[in-house]
Amino acid sequence: MKVEIRYRGEIIHRSKNLRGILDHARRYRLSGIHTLQQKDKTLFVVFADGATCRTQFADPTVLRDWIDGRCKRGMFVRASP
Numbered sequence: 001m002k003v004e005i006r007y008r009g010e011i012i013h014r015s016k017n018l019r020g021i022l023d024h025a026r027r028y029r030l031s032g033i034h035t036l037q038q039k040d041k042t043l044f045v046v047f048a049d050g051a052t053c054r055t056q057f058a059d060p061t062v063l064r065d066w067i068d069g070r071c072k073r074g075m076f077v078r079a080s081p
Helices: 019-027 060-072
Strands: 003-007 010-015 034-039 042-046 052-056 076-078
Touching: 003 019, 010 019, 019 052, 034 060, 042 060, 060 076
Parallel strands: 034 076
Antiparallel strands: 003 010, 003 052, 034 042, 042 052
């Protein structure tokens, strides 16, 4: 899995796994709410600081479960479709 976090079109962080998403969200936790959206196997993230991320999962069920887990912990909210 390849994760790239972009801010104003520039890549500000690269990661080989989802840890990059969580690390960036923790950095800006007090700035506001981070949103997650699923479209089939694709995860879209909009961080409170305006940065964005888009990455692919192999299985949409695994992605749904990952999103549910993050939302239950209160770090993210699910974006309406």
